[in-house]
Amino acid sequence: MDNTLSHAQHAQIQSHIQAHQHVPGGLLPLLHAIQDDVGYVPEAVYPEIAKALALSVAEVHGVVTFYHHFRTHPVGKHVLQVCRAESCQAMGSEKLEAALKATLGVDYHQTTADGNLTLLPVYCLGNCACSPAVMLDDEVYGRMSTQKVTELIAEVCHG
Incomplete structure (x- = not known):
């Protein structure tokens, strides 16, 4: 075991x-x-x-x-996936991911010090019309900005 x-x-x-x-x-x-x-x-x-x-x-x-979906290590209480597919990149996901990494103090596949959030890349959430997209836990969100994602994290992860 x-x-x-x-x-x-x-x-x-x-x-x-x-x-x-x-x-x-x-x-x-x-x-x-x-x-x-x-x-x-x-x-x-x-x-x-x-x-x-x-x-x-x-x-x-x-x-x-x-399969990218499967994880081999424990994750935080919440999981934030940032779409890295072409459509999302064209609409600013690279800036979004850089800001998130800096704000959270983690890189992809890492968990925040408080164990609350794990940041993961994903290569398509099927929400291309609403790029850039993220998925927090099992919910997909589109047309995200750094401010919108930060507010979402605060609401879901910190109540």
Whole structure:
């Protein structure tokens, strides 16, 4: 068991593995279920997943690392993703991301010192008509400026 996982988290993961082990093509739904509950897919459970689904650990690792959606490390209480696709870049997302990094004091894939927010890049939120776009937790926001994102973070993360 991964020492960073609580017993409850490990039990959740085991429950998901049992629920998906006999489902054809169950790896992706299993990984989503784990990340939804735990917040990431711990590398320490790859062997358990592989054994249950008759896959190699390399196959599990390959799927987790291929899809940008999956995370292999714990994240903050909230996750802010900044779109880096062409449309958003054309509409100023690079300035937005630079300002956010400076304001938050983190780079991509890092969490603020208070553990409240993790900043991640994403390569399309499907909101191109409203560029630049961000996603805070599971909600997509368009036509964002540094001020709008800062206000959004304050509202959602600091209540």
